[in-house]
Amino acid sequence: LLIALLTDFGPGSVFVGQVKAVLENLCPGVRTLDLCHDIEPGEPLEIVGEGAFLLERSVRYFPQRTVFLCVVDPGVGTARRVLFAEVDGRSFVGPDNGLLAPVIDAGAEVRVTSVEDVRLHLSPRSETFHGRDVFAPLAAHVAMGRRPEGRMLDPADLVRLDAPPAGASRGTVRKIDRWGNLLTDVVPDDGRGRIDRVIVGGRPVAGFVRTFGVARAGEPFITRGGLGTIEVACRDASASAALGIGRGAPVEVIYQPREVRSIS
Amino acid sequence: LLIALLTDFGPGSVFVGQVKAVLENLCPGVRTLDLCHDIEPGEPLEIVGEGAFLLERSVRYFPQRTVFLCVVDPGVGTARRVLFAEVDGRSFVGPDNGLLAPVIDAGAEVRVTSVEDVRLHLSPRSETFHGRDVFAPLAAHVAMGRRPEGRMLDPADLVRLDAPPAGASRGTVRKIDRWGNLLTDVVPDDGRGRIDRVIVGGRPVAGFVRTFGVARAGEPFITRGGLGTIEVACRDASASAALGIGRGAPVEVIYQPREVRSIS
Amino acid sequence: LLIALLTDFGPGSVFVGQVKAVLENLCPGVRTLDLCHDIEPGEPLEIVGEGAFLLERSVRYFPQRTVFLCVVDPGVGTARRVLFAEVDGRSFVGPDNGLLAPVIDAGAEVRVTSVEDVRLHLSPRSETFHGRDVFAPLAAHVAMGRRPEGRMLDPADLVRLDAPPAGASRGTVRKIDRWGNLLTDVVPDDGRGRIDRVIVGGRPVAGFVRTFGVARAGEPFITRGGLGTIEVACRDASASAALGIGRGAPVEVIYQPREVRSIS
Numbered sequence: 001l002l003i004a005l006l007t008d009f010g011p012g013s014v015f016v017g018q019v020k021a022v023l024e025n026l027c028p029g030v031r032t033l034d035l036c037h038d039i040e041p042g043e044p045l046e047i048v049g050e051g052a053f054l055l056e057r058s059v060r061y062f063p064q065r066t067v068f069l070c071v072v073d074p075g076v077g078t079a080r081r082v083l084f085a086e087v088d089g090r091s092f093v094g095p096d097n098g099l100l101a102p103v104i105d106a107g108a109e110v111r112v113t114s115v116e117d118v119r120l121h122l123s124p125r126s127e128t129f130h131g132r133d134v135f136a137p138l139a140a141h142v143a144m145g146r147r148p149e150g151r152m153l154d155p156a157d158l159v160r161l162d163a164p165p166a167g168a169s170r171g172t173v174r175k176i177d178r179w180g181n182l183l184t185d186v187v188p189d190d191g192r193g194r195i196d197r198v199i200v201g202g203r204p205v206a207g208f209v210r211t212f213g214v215a216r217a218g219e220p221f222i223t224r225g226g227l228g229t230i231e232v233a234c235r236d237a238s239a240s241a242a243l244g245i246g247r248g249a250p251v252e253v254i255y256q257p258r259e260v261r262s263i264s
Numbered sequence: 265l266l267i268a269l270l271t272d273f274g275p276g277s278v279f280v281g282q283v284k285a286v287l288e289n290l291c292p293g294v295r296t297l298d299l300c301h302d303i304e305p306g307e308p309l310e311i312v313g314e315g316a317f318l319l320e321r322s323v324r325y326f327p328q329r330t331v332f333l334c335v336v337d338p339g340v341g342t343a344r345r346v347l348f349a350e351v352d353g354r355s356f357v358g359p360d361n362g363l364l365a366p367v368i369d370a371g372a373e374v375r376v377t378s379v380e381d382v383r384l385h386l387s388p389r390s391e392t393f394h395g396r397d398v399f400a401p402l403a404a405h406v407a408m409g410r411r412p413e414g415r416m417l418d419p420a421d422l423v424r425l426d427a428p429p430a431g432a433s434r435g436t437v438r439k440i441d442r443w444g445n446l447l448t449d450v451v452p453d454d455g456r457g458r459i460d461r462v463i464v465g466g467r468p469v470a471g472f473v474r475t476f477g478v479a480r481a482g483e484p485f486i487t488r489g490g491l492g493t494i495e496v497a498c499r500d501a502s503a504s505a506a507l508g509i510g511r512g513a514p515v516e517v518i519y520q521p522r523e524v525r526s527i528s
Numbered sequence: 529l530l531i532a533l534l535t536d537f538g539p540g541s542v543f544v545g546q547v548k549a550v551l552e553n554l555c556p557g558v559r560t561l562d563l564c565h566d567i568e569p570g571e572p573l574e575i576v577g578e579g580a581f582l583l584e585r586s587v588r589y590f591p592q593r594t595v596f597l598c599v600v601d602p603g604v605g606t607a608r609r610v611l612f613a614e615v616d617g618r619s620f621v622g623p624d625n626g627l628l629a630p631v632i633d634a635g636a637e638v639r640v641t642s643v644e645d646v647r648l649h650l651s652p653r654s655e656t657f658h659g660r661d662v663f664a665p666l667a668a669h670v671a672m673g674r675r676p677e678g679r680m681l682d683p684a685d686l687v688r689l690d691a692p693p694a695g696a697s698r699g700t701v702r703k704i705d706r707w708g709n710l711l712t713d714v715v716p717d718d719g720r721g722r723i724d725r726v727i728v729g730g731r732p733v734a735g736f737v738r739t740f741g742v743a744r745a746g747e748p749f750i751t752r753g754g755l756g757t758i759e760v761a762c763r764d765a766s767a768s769a770a771l772g773i774g775r776g777a778p779v780e781v782i783y784q785p786r787e788v789r790s791i792s
Contacts, residue, residue: 002552004545010442011540012275012301014318015490017268020297021325024266028327029295031557033548037540041443043500054542061549061660063556074500077475127475129490132325178538179569211605211655226543226657236571236602274706276539276565278582279754281532284561285589288530292591293559305707307764338764341739391739393754396589 003032003143004062006055007071007131008039008047015129019069019136022122026140035068040176044074046248048098049161053174053185056102057227059090069139070094077127080159082134084148086111093139095130098161105155105163112158113150120148171230173200173249180238184251186230196256198222198230201249205232218242267296267407268326270319271335271395272303272311279393283333283400286386290404299332304440308338310512312362313425317438317449320366321491323354333403334358341391344423345378346398348412357403359394362425369419369427376422377414384412435494437464437513444502448515450494460520462486462494465513469496482506531560531671532590534583535599535659536567536575543657547597547664550650554668563596568704572602574776576626577689581702581713584630585755587618597667598622599659608687610662612676614639621667623658626689633683633691640686641678648676699758701728701777708766712779714758724784726750726758729777733760746770 003023009015016037023030035058039050051072059068073080073095081096087107094100096114104110120141122133141148164171164185171186182200197206209221215235220242225231230253232239240246267287273279280301287294299322303314315336323332337344337359345360351371358364360378368374384405386397405412428435428449435450446464461470473485479499484506489495494517496503504510531551537543544565551558563586567578579600587596601608601623609624615635622628624642632638648669650661669676692699692713699714710728725734737749743763748770753759758781760767768774 004549006545010275010302011538012298013442014300014302014322017270017297017299018322018325018490021268021299021322021327024297025325025327033545033552034540035545035549036542038538038542058542058546058549061546061553063549063553075477078477126488126490126492128487128495132490178541213603213606223656224654226546226654226660228654231656274539274566276562277706278564278566278586281534281561281563282586282589282754285532285563285586285591288561289589289591339741342741390752390754390756392751392759396754 001030001143002063003030003067003069003139004035005032005037005069006035006051007037008041008051009037009071009131011037013037015131018132019071022132022136023140023143026137027143030140030143039072040247042247045161047074048072049172050175050247052099052102052161052163053183054227055099056106057229059103062090064089066090067139067143068092068094069135070099071131071135072099073097073130076130081114082116082138083153083158084113084115084138084142084150091142093135093142096159098159101158101160102163104158110155112153112155113148114153115148115150117149169253169255171251173245173247173251176240176247180234180240180242181225182232182239182243182245182249183225183227184230184232186251186253187228188224188230188253189255192255193258194256195222195230196254198232198254199252200232200243201245201251203243203245205243265294265407266327267294267331267333267403268299269296269301269333270299270315271301272305272315273301273335273395275301277301279395282396283335286396286400287404287407290401291407294404294407303336304511306511309425311338312336313436314439314511316363316366316425316427317447318491319363320370321493323367326354328353330354331403331407332356332358333399334363335395335399336363337361337394340394346380346402347417347422348377348379348402348406348414350375355406357399357406360423362423365422365424366427368422374419376417376419377412378417379412379414381413433517433519435515437509437511437515440504440511444498444504444506445489446496446503446507446509446513447489447491448494448496450515450517451492452488452494452517453519456519457522458520459486459494460518462496462518463516464496464507465509465515467507467509469507529558529671530591531558531595531597531667532563533560533565533597534563534579535565536569536579537565537599537659539565541565543659546660547599550660550664551668551671554665555671558668558671567600568775570775573689575602576600577700578703578775580627580630580689580691581711582755583627584634585757587631590618592617594618595667595671596620596622597663598627599663600627601625601658604658605655609642610644610666611681611686612641612643612666612670612678619670621663621670624687626687629686629688630691632686638683640681640683641676642681643676643678645677697781697783699779701773701775701779704768704775708762708768708770709753710760710767710771710773710777711753711755712758712760714779714781715756716752716758716781717783720783721786722784723750723758724782726760726782727780728760728771729773729779731771731773733771
C-alpha cells in the first residue's frame with residue numbers, strides 16, 4: 001500500500017503537507033513516497049510537460065500496485081476531467097491535461113475512467129486546491145482497494161502534449177535540473193550508432209561523453225542522463241546558463257553517418 | 265502514532281534530518297509527516313506569523329491524536345517558554361512566541377503547560393538548536409503517550425501575534441508562495457456578499473475570480489486560495505513581483521454594498 | 529530497518545524519488561529517513577566536503593543498525609571505488625571520494641569493503657546515476673541483513689579530504705546554511721577557554737555569543753552552532769553576504785590568552 005506523489009507544490013511546502021494529512025486521515029497508516037515536488041513554476045504547457053516526462057521516466061522503478069497521485073494542474077477548478085487510470089497493474093490519479101498521457105500510451109493493459117463522483121470530494125471543496133480536496137481523497141479511495149465509479153474513456157480521447165514517439169530524434173527540453181543540465185525527452189536510439197551532435201534551441205552542441213567526470217570543465221557536452229534520455233550538460237557549471245537555453249526549447253539529435261562498406 | 269513537523273529549517277535540510285533521527289532514536293518506528301519546512305528567512309515576527317498561519321489553516325486536515333512538533337523559534341536559547349498544548353484531542357509542542365496561539369485560541373477544549381523538565385533534553389544540549397535537543401525529545405515523549413510535567417498556563421497569558429478575529433476584514437499577508445501569490449489571513453465572510461476589492465500594502469486590487477484558470481494572464485486578481493483565505497494572485501506570473509508587495513503587508517477586504525430594496 | 533539518505537540531489541527532486549522507488553522495490557516496506565538533500569552545487573571538493581561534514585556531525589543521533597545511503601558523487605561513472613563500511617554497528621554505502629572518511633576515522637570498530645559485485649546493479653545501469661543503479665541496490669541488500677562481497681580495505685588507504693583533527697583550531701567553512709550562517713568544521717575546545725575571535729576567509733570576526741537572540745542585529749558574531757562547531761552568524765541577516773565569504777573559506781579560531789597567575 002504505497003502512494004507516490006508527483007506535484008509542482010514545492011519541496012517541504014504546506015500544500016504537500018496538507019495532501020499527506022488528508023491521505024493519512026482517510027487511509028490511516030498509509031505510506032507515501034515523494035516522487036517529485038520541485039517542478040518549477042512557468043507556462044502551463046511546460047510545467048505539465050515536465051511532470052509528464054518525469055512520471056513516464058520513473059514509473060518503471062516502482063512496485064506493481066503503487067498508486068500515483070499526480071497533481072500538476074494549472075487548470076484547477078475548470079472543466080478539465082479527473083482521471084483514474086489503471087496501467088499494467090499500477091494506478092494513476094490526475095487531471096486530464098497531458099500529465100498521464102505518456103504513461104498511458106506506453107502501457108499494454110490500460111483502463112481509463114473519468115471520475116465524476118463528487119461524494120469522494122472533501123467538503124467544503126476549494127476551487128483552487130483540488131490536489132487536497134479532489135485528487136487526494138480519490139487516491140486514498142484507490143489505495144484502499146476500491147475502484148471509483150466513472151465513465152470509461154477511450155485513451156485516444158485524452159488530452160495530449162507533444163511527446164516524441166519511440167525512435168524519434170526530435171523532442172523538447174523538458175527540465176532544467178538543479179545543476180543546470182538540459183534534460184530532453186529524446187531516448188537515444190542505440191541501433192543508429194554514435195551521436196554526432198544535437199541542436200538545442202537552435203544551438204549546436206557536439207561531443208558525446210559517457211559521464212560527467214570525463215568531460216572537460218566549462219564546455220557543454222552531450223550525455224545519456226540519469227533519466228535515460230539525451231542530456232546537454234556542462235561539468236561543474238550550468239549548461240542552461242552557458243547556452244542561454246531553458247525549458248521548452250526544441251532539440252534534434254543527429255547521428256554519425258554509417259561507414260559505407262564497399263564490396264570491391 | 266504520527267508526528268507532524270512544522271519548521272523553518274528548509275526542505276531537505278540536515279536540521280530536519282537530525283530532528284527525525286532523534287525522534288526515531290527515542291521512539292523507534294515513529295511515523296512523521298512533513299507539514300511544512302519552507303518558511304522563508306526574515307524578520308522574526310514575519311516568520312513566526314507565517315508558521316502560526318500555516319499551522320492554524322492545516323490542523324483540521326489531520327487525524328485526532330496527531331502530535332505537532334512546531335519549531336519556528338528565532339528566540340532559541342533565550343528565556344521564552346517551552347509549551348505543551350492539548351487542543352481538542354491533538355497535541356502541540358513549540359515555543360511560546362505566538363506560533364501556537366491561533367490554534368489554541370480556536371480550540372474548545374484546551375490545556376496548556378509550560379514544560380521545564382530538563383531531564384527530557386538531549387545531553388549535551390545546544391543553545392542554538394532546541395528543535396533537536398529540547399522540542400524533539402518532548403514530542404517523542406508525548407507521542408509515546410506520556411504527559412510532560414510542567415506548570416499549567418492560562419491561555420490568555422500566552423504570547424500572541426496580531427491575528428484577525430473571525431469575521432474581520434483586515435489582516436496581513438502571511439506568506440508569499442512559490443508562485444508569488446500573496447496569501448492573507450483574512451477568511452472571506454460569505455454572509456457579507458461579494459468582494460469588491462482588496463487594499464494590499466496600500467495598493468487596490470479589484471476583481472474576484474473563482475480560480476486561476478479563468479483569470480486573465482498577467483493581471484492581479486483576488487481569489488479564495490487553497491488555505492481558505494483571501495489571496496491575491498496573478499495567472500502564470502508572480503503577484504508579489506507585479507505589485508511589489510511582500511510578506512507582512514497589511515490587507516483590507518472591501519465587500520460590495522448591498523442593494524437597498526425599496527418598498528415603494 | 530531504517531535507511532538514512534544523504535545526497536546532493538535536491539529536496540523534492542525526482543532523483544531522490546527514483547532512489548526511494550528502487551529501495552521500496554527491492555526491500556518492500558523499508559523505512560527511509562531524509563538526512564539531507566540540499567547540498568548546493570559547486571566545486572567537487574566543496575560538495576563532497578559539505579556532505580562528509582554533515583554526515584559526521586549527524587551519525588551520533590541515529591539508532592544503531594541504521595544503514596546510511598550516501599551519494600555525493602561528482603565522479604559518478606569513473607573508476608572511484610564503491611564502499612561498504614561498518615562503523616560501530618552502523619552501515620554506510622557511498623563512493624570512495626572522502627565522503628565517508630570522517631565517520632570511518634572517528635569509529636572504534638571499523639570494517640571497510642570495496643564492493644565490486646556487479647550482480648547487485650540495476651540493469652540497464654546508467655553511467656550518470658549510480659545513486660539509483662549502484663548504491664541504492666547495495667543499500668537495500670545491506671538493509672535486508674546481507675553483507676555484500678568485496679575486497680577488504682585498509683581504512684588508511686581511503687580517499688580523504690582535509691579535515692581538522694580533534695582539538696585543531698584551523699578548519700574550513702563547510703556549509704552556508706539557508707540563513708547565510710557560515711558553518712565551519714572546527715569543534716570548539718572548551719579546555720582552552722574563551723574564544724577571542726576567528727579569522728574566516730582572511731577577515732576577523734570578534735565576539736562570541738551564546739545564541740542568536742542575544743546578538744546585536746546586523747553585526748557578525750561567533751557562536752557554537754547547532755552542529756556543535758564554530759559558526760559565524762548575523763542576527764536576522766546573512767553573515768555570508770555581510771562578509772562576502774562562502775563555502776570553502778579557511779577559518780582559524782583564536783582563544784583568549786590565559787591570565788598569568790604570578791606568585792609574588
